[in-house]
Amino acid sequence: MSEIDKINIETETDGIIKGKHSGYIKYYNSGLSQNKQIVKITYVNYSDDGKKFYNGEEIYDGDRTSKFVYSSNVVLSGSEKGENNFKITFDTESNLIKDESKGYASYGGKTIKAEDYLE
DSSP, rough: OOOOGGGOSOOEEEEEESSEEEEEEEEEOOOOBTTEEEEEEEEEEESSSSSEEEEEEEEHHHHHHHHEEEEEEEEESSHHHHEEEEEEEETTTTTBOOOEEEEEEEEEEEEEGGHHHOO
């Protein structure tokens, strides 16, 4: 079981997960309170293999009574290259809210744009 698997999403928690090779992941979970929850994950030169390095941030901001927003701005460097910078918004029934979603993800020479999936 990984450190992430041990996190109880219902309660407030924070911590640091060290990379096996370098860097760390810092996480914060507000816990679920009054149907709202925020989870923030920050990558700082994180690497388990010494070949791929992650830097950036992911944020999950949810309200079970209105909408859920997932945003990410993460760069992968080293032996593999990639990056993303997007914000995706869903309603309470997991339907994409088109006018509140934007951005892209790139990996392996391919880029996917959020707007291409908003038809």
